[in-house]
């Protein structure tokens with residue numbers, strides 16, 4: 102269904118193959134794997150990846166549908182498998198890898214090897230922590246406990262969420278030079294006076310309200326052993342704090 106919705110070309114690559122033919126649209130292997138990619142697994146009413154099922158613990162239902170330009174070619178592959186592209190890249194970009202990657206140093210080494218000399222990599226991550234400068238979180242904040250539990254569950258699952266603070270070091274360790282790290286303080290809700298920061302806060306608040314359940318359900322139930330009901334009730338308090346203009350929370 103999504104294939105028709107997006108009207109884009111998808112090629113599915115067998116993780117271990119090093120044959121160039123596997124990357125061509127219409128190859129029999131790609132076609133046969135492609136159909137299985139769309140046999141999504143459903144849990145608690147939310148949709149999860151079918152490709153390498155169980156490897157990605159976050160929900161994958163409304164992902165990107167309305168947010169992609171029409172002139173892209175997508176290759177569905179596991180970026181942690183051994184890369185077998187037949188040519189190198191000028192530019193590699195990744196955003197919000199936290200919670201998806203088991204072995205970040207290996208991934209970055211592969212990216213380094215597959216960049217042309219003089220090529221660039223650009224990574225964007227946010228810290229999965231929430232802070233205030235004026236102690237405006239309530240005591241025993243549900244949101245702060247949620248972040249702690251999320252980071253704990255993701256680490257236990259083997260794909261840590263809060264990778265932003267260590268990213269620069271990993272990038273340098275992979276061999277990259279001229280590495281720059283730009284850290285921005287971004288409000289999580291629209292509490293800031295500045296117009297631009299207020300707008301960023303509004304977007305973040307919406308994104309958080311929309312994705313809370315997606316981040317929580319699988320990890321909290323399957324990894325931390327909570328019941329679905331416990332998790333849902335807990336999220337009510339987290340949402341309340343996200344809607345509270347007196348809490349001046351930000352992330353970086």
Ligand SMILES: C[S@@+](CC[C@H](N)C(=O)[O-])C[C@H]1O[C@@H](n2cnc3c(N)ncnc32)[C@H](O)[C@@H]1O
Pocket residue numbers: 157161164178179180181195196197198201202
């Ligand atoms: C938090 S989302 C970020 C999506 C997008 N980069 C953005 O910033 O809007 C993480 C994405 O990584 C994908 N993903 C997770 N593990 C992956 C893997 N091993 N190889 C390739 N993609 C993976 C998921 O399907 C999901 O779309």
